[in-house]
Amino acid sequence: MSLDNPEDRKLAVLARATRARARAAEGAAIRDTDGRTYAAASVNLPSLKLTAIEAAIAMAVASGCQGLEAAVIHTNETEPRDGDLDVLGEFARAEVPTYLVS
Numbered sequence: 001m002s003l004d005n006p007e008d009r010k011l012a013v014l015a016r017a018t019r020a021r022a023r024a025a026e027g028a029a030i031r032d033t034d035g036r037t038y039a040a041a042s043v044n045l046p047s048l049k050l051t052a053i054e055a056a057i058a059m060a061v062a063s064g065c066q067g068l069e070a071a072v073i074h075t076n077e078t079e080p081r082d083g084d085l086d087v088l089g090e091f092a093r094a095e096v097p098t099y100l101v102s
Contacts, residue, residue, distance in 0.1 A: 003099055007031060008070050012101050014039040015074035019052070027074040028052035032060055033067040053084040057091050068092040072099045 003009045011029040014037060019027025022041035029039040030053070040055035050058070053073060060068070071088055073080055080100055088096050 003072075003101070005070075007035075008072065008097070008099060011037065011070060011072040012074070012099065015052070015072045015101065019074045024052065025075065026052035026077075028056045028072065030056045030060060030071045031069045032065040033069055034065075035069075036063070036065070038063070038065075051081060051084055053080075054087055057087055061091070067094075068096045070097045070099070072101060074101050076102055 003012055011031055014029035015027040018029065018039040018041050024041035026042040029037055031037050038056045038059040040052050040059055042052045043050040043055055053071060068088065068091065073084065080098055085098065088098060
């Protein structure tokens with residue numbers, strides 16, 4: 001998939017910047033159905049491990065988000081993790097356009 005939508009390109013910039021700032025393995029950004037964005041980096045602590053998408057979804061849930069429009073994952077991986085797609089689908093209750101950028 002390509003990032004043709006300017007709003008999706010903004011998500012890619014947010015995901016990249018968040019990953020760089022946190023010096024993390026991944027960065028992610030999501031946009032909810034109200035147009036709000038949430039950006040997060042992966043968490044790799046001895047007692048807590050979250051992918052960037054999991055962290056971004058947690059932020060959205062804590063903010064009262066009801067649905068998602070799009071997600072971008074900035075990573076060196078070549079495919080989104082199954083768990084990330086599962087949590088996106090579970091939370092959004094629909095297929096969410098998900099872009100992987102490196």
